[in-house]
Amino acid sequence: MDRSGKEKLVTELQETLNAANLVVVTQQNGLSVAEVSDLRRKMRAAGAGFKVAKNRLATLALKGTKHEDLGTFLKGPTAIAYSADPIAAAKVAVLYAKTNDKLKIVGGSMGTQTLNAAGITALATLPSLDELRARLVGMLQTPATRLAVVTGAPAGQLARVFGAYARKGEA
Incomplete structure (x- = not known):
C-alpha cells in the first residue's frame, strides 16, 4: 500500500473511531477468513463494526480521538471492534470469544474511559x-x-x- 492509501485508511479509521462510543481491542491469532467474515456479519447485525488494521496505522488513527489511550493495547495481531451503541460491540465480541478460542479481548474504551478485558466482559453482560x-x-x-x-x-x-x-x- 502506498503512502496516500495509508493516509486515506488512517483518516477513515479516525472518522470511524470519533463516531464510536465503544471501541474494543481484540487479538485474533489464527482466525480464518471465514471466521472473520462470520464475526463481521454478526457485528453488522448488531450495529457494530470490526476492522483489522496494522497497529502502527491504528495508533496514528487513535491520535486526537477520545479513545487515544488504546494505543497501549495494540501489540501483536489485533483488530478493533467499534459501535455507536455503548454495548453492542462488547456483546458480540465477548460472545464470539467464548465460542472461539482464537479471539481474545484485550481491552477497550467507552468514551474517554479505558477498560481492561474484565471491564469489557462486564459491559457485555449489561x-x-x-x-x-x-x-x-x-x-x-x-x-x-x-x-x-x-x-x-x-x-x-x-x-x-x-x-x-x-x-x-x-x-
Missing part, C-alpha cells in the same frame, strides 16, 4: 439500550394498570350489589 427501554416502559405501565384495576373494582362491586338487590326485589 442489557442493551432497547432492553432497558422495554423494562422502563413496563415499569411505567404497571402502576397505571394496577391503578385502573383498583379504581374499577369498587364500581364493579357496587354494580354487583345493585344487581343483587334488583334480583331480590323481583323475587
